[in-house]
Amino acid sequence: MFHSARIKLTLWYLLIIMAISVLFSLIIYRVQSNEPERVLLRQRTLIERGGFLRPGFGPPELEPEILEEARRRLMLNLILINLGVLIISGGAAYFLAGRTLEPIEEALEDQKRFVADASHELRTPLTTMKTGLEVNLRGKALGQEAKKILESNLEEVDKLGYLSDKLLHLSRYEQKEGLSFTSISLKEALEEAIEKHTALAKSKKIEIVRNLEEVTIQGDFAALAEAFGTMLDNAVKYSPKESKVNVDLQSKDGKAAVIIQDFGVGIKASEIPHIFARFYRADTSRTKEKIAGFGLGLSIAKAAIEKHHGKIEVVSTPGASSTFTVTLPTA
Numbered sequence: 171m172f173h174s175a176r177i178k179l180t181l182w183y184l185l186i187i188m189a190i191s192v193l194f195s196l197i198i199y200r201v202q203s204n205e206p207e208r209v210l211l212r213q214r215t216l217i218e219r220g221g222f223l224r225p226g227f228g229p230p231e232l233e234p235e236i237l238e239e240a241r242r243r244l245m246l247n248l249i250l251i252n253l254g255v256l257i258i259s260g261g262a263a264y265f266l267a268g269r270t271l272e273p274i275e276e277a278l279e280d281q282k283r284f285v286a287d288a289s290h291e292l293r294t295p296l297t298t299m300k301t302g303l304e305v306n307l308r309g310k311a312l313g314q315e316a317k318k319i320l321e322s323n324l325e326e327v328d329k330l331g332y333l334s335d336k337l338l339h340l341s342r343y344e345q346k347e348g349l350s351f352t353s354i355s356l357k358e359a360l361e362e363a364i365e366k367h368t369a370l371a372k373s374k375k376i377e378i379v380r381n382l383e384e385v386t387i388q389g390d391f392a393a394l395a396e397a398f399g400t401m402l403d404n405a406v407k408y409s410p411k412e413s414k415v416n417v418d419l420q421s422k423d424g425k426a427a428v429i430i431q432d433f434g435v436g437i438k439a440s441e442i443p444h445i446f447a448r449f450y451r452a453d454t455s456r457t458k459e460k461i462a463g464f465g466l467g468l469s470i471a472k473a474a475i476e477k478h479h480g481k482i483e484v485v486s487t488p489g490a491s492s493t494f495t496v497t498l499p500t501a
């Protein structure tokens with residue numbers, strides 16, 4: 171992100187410098203190309219006034235070729251100077267653009283680190299609360315009313331724990347050094363994601379049909395498994411009971427493609443550009459109220475996939491199906 175911003179800023183700086191340089195060159199050319207004629211005229215008047223004319227010779231004339239050559243040379247010099255300005259200011263502009271963006275980049279990294287630290291700090295108290303609630307819930311002396319309240323509290327604590335985990339992952343994947351790359355099997359990452367969601371799929375009698383090739387890439391296993399898990403989770407969550415989810419993994423021409431297709435509520439075309447934004451939840455259906463989630467899953471998945479120089483795309487027909495495709499370079 172910052173690299174393309176740096177290039178853009180460099181081009182803007184260059185554009186301004188070159189516009190000024192070319193403008194001045196044009197002015198210099200206009201003024202200087204008439205200079206030989208002016209000098210000659212002045213010389214003539216001097217000679218005529220002083221009566222220095224040698225017998226048989228008229229006042230000096232300017233040869234058109236000499237004048238042309240002088241103009242050509244002037245033009246060439248100006249072009250060379252402009253080329254020099256272009257090269258030197260190109261380097262300087264790139265350097266300055268880097269210096270300009272540095273504090274902004276640092277501030278952004280700082281902010282991400284803050285979110286990561288804050289969510290990390292939230293974990294301990296949340297775990298303590300969760301344990302406390304669970305222990306209390308097991309107590310026999312609890313009244314029906316108190317039990318209900320504790321159960322509801324436990325649910326909220328779980329949600330908060332999930333949220334702080336997700337925020338931690340999001341900020342980590344968006345940071346410069348957030349992932350550790352090794353040689354991993356995409357098939358295994360997908361299988362792990364599928365394992366984690368079989369219980370949910372079973373509860374809705376949804377069949378997960380897999381068709382997985384063996385593909386190895388350089389990547390972060392946990393981050394990719396989480397991204398695939400998010401897509402699977404959505405596929406199952408936003409599908410009706412007794413439907414099907416297809417999971418495909420193929421590799422071709424140095425690229426691996428993970429395709430997750432469901433036959434659920436689908437996503438409206440107008441909402442597709444937003445579903446990868448943080449905290450965005452499409453107004454998919456009336457059942458949405460009942461479907462848990464914070465709208466963070468896809469933004470985290472996207473951040474992780476982009477860190478692998480891959481991309482995530484979606485094609486959907488509302489009311490019929492959604493197909494998410496992740497493309498990752500295998501080389």
Ligand SMILES: Nc1ncnc2c1ncn2[C@@H]1O[C@H](COP(=O)(O)OP(=O)(O)O)[C@@H](O)[C@H]1O
Nearest residue numbers: 404405408436445451452463464465466467468
């Ligand atoms: N397979 C899908 N079918 C229908 N809608 C989907 C699907 N996947 C994602 N969406 C839409 O995109 C939104 C964002 O997804 P996500 O970031 O995973 O958040 P969450 O699942 O927590 O709502 C969801 O709220 C949902 O509206």
Ligand SMILES: [Mg+2]
Nearest residue numbers: 404463467468
């Ligand atoms: Mg989700």
